[in-house]
Amino acid sequence: MPHTEDALLLASHIGKQFGGLSALDDVSLHIRRGEIYGLIGPNGAGKTTLFNVITGLYQPSAGGFQFNGMHYESGKPHLLAQAGIARTFQNIRLFANLTALENVMIGRHVRTRAGVFGALLRDRGTRKEEHAITVRARELLRYVGIEKPAQTLAKHLSYGEQRRLEIARALATEPLLLALDEPAAGMNASETENLKTLLKTIRTSGVTVLLIEHDVKLIMGLCDRVAVLDYGKKIAEGAPEEVRKDPAVIAAYLGGGGD
Amino acid sequence: MKPDRKFVMLIAALVIALFFLPFVTDALLGRGWVRILDFAMLYIMLALGLNIVVGYAGLLDLGYIAFFAVGAYCYALTDSPHLAQAFPMLFPVGVHLPFWIVLPMAALVAGGFGVLLGAPTLRLRGDYLAIVTLGFGEIIRIFLNNLNAPVNLTNGPQGISFIDPISVLCVSLNKTQTFFGIAFPSVHLYFYLFLAFTALVIFVSQRLEKSRIGRAWMAIREDEVAASAMGINTRNLKLLAFAMGAMFGGASGALFAGFQGFVSPESFSLMESIMVLCMVVLGGMGNIAGVILGGVLLALLPEVLRNIVVPLQQALFGRTLVDPESLRMLLFGSALIVMMLYRPAGLLPSRLRRREFGGDDAAAEESVYDATH
Numbered sequence: 001m002p003h004t005e006d007a008l009l010l011a012s013h014i015g016k017q018f019g020g021l022s023a024l025d026d027v028s029l030h031i032r033r034g035e036i037y038g039l040i041g042p043n044g045a046g047k048t049t050l051f052n053v054i055t056g057l058y059q060p061s062a063g064g065f066q067f068n069g070m071h072y073e074s075g076k077p078h079l080l081a082q083a084g085i086a087r088t089f090q091n092i093r094l095f096a097n098l099t100a101l102e103n104v105m106i107g108r109h110v111r112t113r114a115g116v117f118g119a120l121l122r123d124r125g126t127r128k129e130e131h132a133i134t135v136r137a138r139e140l141l142r143y144v145g146i147e148k149p150a151q152t153l154a155k156h157l158s159y160g161e162q163r164r165l166e167i168a169r170a171l172a173t174e175p176l177l178l179a180l181d182e183p184a185a186g187m188n189a190s191e192t193e194n195l196k197t198l199l200k201t202i203r204t205s206g207v208t209v210l211l212i213e214h215d216v217k218l219i220m221g222l223c224d225r226v227a228v229l230d231y232g233k234k235i236a237e238g239a240p241e242e243v244r245k246d247p248a249v250i251a252a253y254l255g256g257g258g259d
Numbered sequence: 260m261k262p263d264r265k266f267v268m269l270i271a272a273l274v275i276a277l278f279f280l281p282f283v284t285d286a287l288l289g290r291g292w293v294r295i296l297d298f299a300m301l302y303i304m305l306a307l308g309l310n311i312v313v314g315y316a317g318l319l320d321l322g323y324i325a326f327f328a329v330g331a332y333c334y335a336l337t338d339s340p341h342l343a344q345a346f347p348m349l350f351p352v353g354v355h356l357p358f359w360i361v362l363p364m365a366a367l368v369a370g371g372f373g374v375l376l377g378a379p380t381l382r383l384r385g386d387y388l389a390i391v392t393l394g395f396g397e398i399i400r401i402f403l404n405n406l407n408a409p410v411n412l413t414n415g416p417q418g419i420s421f422i423d424p425i426s427v428l429c430v431s432l433n434k435t436q437t438f439f440g441i442a443f444p445s446v447h448l449y450f451y452l453f454l455a456f457t458a459l460v461i462f463v464s465q466r467l468e469k470s471r472i473g474r475a476w477m478a479i480r481e482d483e484v485a486a487s488a489m490g491i492n493t494r495n496l497k498l499l500a501f502a503m504g505a506m507f508g509g510a511s512g513a514l515f516a517g518f519q520g521f522v523s524p525e526s527f528s529l530m531e532s533i534m535v536l537c538m539v540v541l542g543g544m545g546n547i548a549g550v551i552l553g554g555v556l557l558a559l560l561p562e563v564l565r566n567i568v569v570p571l572q573q574a575l576f577g578r579t580l581v582d583p584e585s586l587r588m589l590l591f592g593s594a595l596i597v598m599m600l601y602r603p604a605g606l607l608p609s610r611l612r613r614r615e616f617g618g619d620d621a622a623a624e625e626s627v628y629d630a631t632h
Contacts, residue, residue: 056488057488077487077490078487078488078493081488081489086488087488089485089488093484094481094482094485095478095481095482095485095486096481096482097481098474098477098478102474106474106477106478106489106491107489108471109474109475109490109491110489110490110491112471114471114472115471115472116467116499116503118471119466119467119470119471119472120463120466120467126470129471130470130471133471169489170489173489
């Protein structure tokens with residue numbers, strides 16, 4: 001049994017079915033505070049499905065998970081964001097017709113309070129809050145290295161910038177767990193290298209990172225622990241070096257007959 | 260944000276111009292045109308209300324006129340002798356509540372109906388939402404048309420008449436009033452009242468647009484899944500958008516009832532909903548100035564046509580060949596097609612969409628400076 005005290009996220013026996021298709025089958029894992037946890041597996045292994053369950057987008061067919069000591073069964077994404085899970089999407093989902101700055105400002109929504117009356121009266125508290133939102137959003141843009149195009153519409157940013165903007169937007173929610181769905185997809189070698197540096201910086205700041213990745217090399221150099229999914233089942237978990245040698249993993253990746 | 264001199268001067272000039280507008284119109288074009296201006300104001304209020312739902316939150320509402328109807332009937336029932344018919348014991352002379360009570364009440368009731376429409380449609384998007392809202396608009400109209408039995412609540416298709424005119428601070432707006440030796444005819448007084456409310460609606464829209472709530476609405480418009488993953492409670496915010504939009508609709512409905520003195524279900528047809536939506540789309544969705552422009556243009560267009568087309572045809576052919584009403588739909592349809600082809604973002608596209616084409620960086624930096632200071 002894993003030590004539950006230091007686990008930030010504890011998923012137990014999660015299953016998810018779409019009609020007759022079983023996308024996830026009895027998957028359990030735990031993510032410790034402060035680590036970078038990798039989730040790998042071949043295409044269609046159920047990585048993104050698991051991700052969507054943990055971030056509240058899907059309701060699991062079986063099992064449930066604990067986050068930061070609280071139990072969550074049916075997911076409401078906004079509650080999980082409030083609890084401290086922030087995510088990015090595999091196929092980038094920015095607010096395309098808003099500026100980069102506004103995208104990050106929207107990330108502050110969950111940690112700020114101004115309501116309709118605040119908006120209408122624009123009292124001292126609201127003005128202060130708005131100011132703080134803008135300042136923090138600019139800080140975050142600088143943090144991920146896209147300070148310059150702050151006033152550019154998100155859809156006009158380059159691919160790498162969009163990926164970074166998604167991370168900035170997620171960080172704006174002050175997450176305990178930052179969940180990244182294939183952040184390096186489509187990036188060239190130098191962009192991937194920059195991303196790696198950024199993720200290390202984020203971890204140093206105390207944020208736990210869950211990373212889905214296709215690129216095994218990135219995972220190996222970055223993650224503290226790794227779980228491998230194949231056909232909706234967890235086939236291995238552990239330190240990257242161990243997992244790499246696991247025959248089941250090799251079979252899954254190389255498409256051998258398995259055993 | 261410090262209002263600079265130029266801005267103050269501009270506002271002052273605008274206020275003076277608008278003050279003289281009914282007098283100038285009256286002198287040049289006749290009193291009927293002042294009345295048309297009054298209606299244009301009502302349409303602007305409606306369009307700005309719908310802009311919150313469609314332009315900010317991205318929820319396509321084809322039944323918006325229903326809230327206008329709810330507001331109008333609220334005013335009609337609580338400010339006319341009508342209820343004496345249905346409940347002679349309870350209200351022997353009908354109900355005659357003061358304007359300042361009826362107006363917020365109409366807004367709140369309409370807001371309630373907004374939530375009523377919003378709640379079951381939370382999971383619907385795009386076309387599906389449009390169809391349900393269209394149905395809702397028709398349901399309200401048909402209810403109003405048929406609620407004259409078993410208890411005569413709405414007087415059915417005949418509508419409710421003898422509605423009390425609006426009076427502000429014990430000054431009835433229904434007759435000519437003299438202030439400082441200047442005679443203000445009734446339509447002029449209504450113009451100023453509607454102008455004041457339009458200014459209020461503009462103010463509210465503008466404040467909402469540049470706030471945490473407004474940003475959350477726009478996030479929902481852009482990508483609902485991503486918005487909820489960012490911790491935005493999409494359910495509550497969509498309901499809020501429906502309610503806020505409906506409140507504007509309800510308030511303008513109440514003003515309409517008091518101004519017109521008569522309401523009947525036929526004023527609230529689907530065509531009216533579409534008209535208001537067209538004002539929003541034509542002018543520039545999500546942009547307040549654009550929506551106002553759209554409202555003015557579409558409210559004035561039929562009247563202008565009527566006054567140009569008929570005499571023109573008389574002069575050319577000696578008789579009226581084409582009815583201005585059918586010509587209106589023709590022009591209107593072609594205008595929309597041309598717009599969609601050449602200016603899909605509207606006549607005055609919103610700030611962000613404009614930047615997309617122009618790259619107006621200086622203005623952009625300035626607006627951020629405004630937002631932070």
